[in-house]
Amino acid sequence: MAGGPLMDQAAVRARLGETTIGIIGLGGLGSNAAMMLVRSGVRRLVLADFDCVEESNLNRQLYFPDQLGRPKADALADTLTRINPAVALTLVTERITRENIAQVYGGVDVLIEAVDTAEGKAALVAAASELLPHTPLVWAMGLAGCASANDIETRCIGENSWIVGDLVADVREGLPLLASRVMVAAAQEAHMAIRLLLGMREA
Amino acid sequence: MTIELALFAKFSARHPVPGAGRSARPYSVPECTTVGQLIGDLGLADELRITFVNGRHADDELVLAQGDRVAVFPPVAGG
Numbered sequence: 001m002a003g004g005p006l007m008d009q010a011a012v013r014a015r016l017g018e019t020t021i022g023i024i025g026l027g028g029l030g031s032n033a034a035m036m037l038v039r040s041g042v043r044r045l046v047l048a049d050f051d052c053v054e055e056s057n058l059n060r061q062l063y064f065p066d067q068l069g070r071p072k073a074d075a076l077a078d079t080l081t082r083i084n085p086a087v088a089l090t091l092v093t094e095r096i097t098r099e100n101i102a103q104v105y106g107g108v109d110v111l112i113e114a115v116d117t118a119e120g121k122a123a124l125v126a127a128a129s130e131l132l133p134h135t136p137l138v139w140a141m142g143l144a145g146c147a148s149a150n151d152i153e154t155r156c157i158g159e160n161s162w163i164v165g166d167l168v169a170d171v172r173e174g175l176p177l178l179a180s181r182v183m184v185a186a187a188q189e190a191h192m193a194i195r196l197l198l199g200m201r202e203a
Numbered sequence: 204m205t206i207e208l209a210l211f212a213k214f215s216a217r218h219p220v221p222g223a224g225r226s227a228r229p230y231s232v233p234e235c236t237t238v239g240q241l242i243g244d245l246g247l248a249d250e251l252r253i254t255f256v257n258g259r260h261a262d263d264e265l266v267l268a269q270g271d272r273v274a275v276f277p278p279v280a281g282g
Binding site: 025027028029038114115116119122123125129133142143156161171172177182 | 208211212213235251252253255258259260262275276277280281282
């Protein structure tokens with residue numbers, strides 16, 4: 001069925017409201033994915049980022065000039081609470097590593113990887129796959145540049161792993177990060193997470 | 204023995220198979236080959252990479268078996 005299982009808006013929100021989503025990294029991917037999840041009905045999120053809001057973030061990340069210098073987790077919590085005052089957020093301002101990932105994210109229903117470095121992605125995919133093998137993982141690679149947004153796809157690549165992106169476009173090659181293309185990837189991460197929470201596993 | 208090998212993005216460009224695109228191609232390796240040995244054989248030992256075998260993340264020490272499906276991704280920065 002093209003629209004998935006028959007669920008009306010209230011049923012979707014009720015189901016999503018019972019779930020917990022984890023997001024690692026609150027930049028262009030993570031901050032926007034969190035916003036879309038909360039608007040869709042998710043109330044419980046575990047949000048981690050060790051960075052503070054910088055002016056260079058404002059072109060694509062869900063932060064505002066009056067939040068410059070604040071920890072991203074704290075600033076994003078304020079915005080998500082404005083969208084839905086009933087959100088229940090767990091905020092982590094330390095770096096997520098294989099030493100703490102199971103403790104921080106052991107209770108989530110779906111985990112979203114949204115960090116910015118290639119090394120960080122490789123390490124977190126390895127750690128999450130090994131230490132949280134039963135937690136569905138949605139991760140992203142390839143969202144920079146001006147190429148067609150149609151090149152960004154969601155693919156199921158394993159028993160419990162979905163990857164979003166064009167797999168190619170790399171900021172290390174000097175490509176710009178445009179809000180429009182970054183948010184396509186963020187939306188696909190959020191949407192795959194929602195589908196998983198509703199019992200749909202196909203990309 | 205033969206495995207099914209899928210290389211993505213720049214790794215695929217280094218080992219092009221006409222018509223294969225992103226899809227897996229048969230690849231012959233000796234019995235008891237590890238993921239790390241396969242990666243070395245492909246000339247990717249010094250590359251940052253993410254490897255899945257049969258849908259699960261795999262370390263370099265994993266010993267491959269006939270018919271295993273191996274996918275190798277180069278991690279891409281940006282977020």
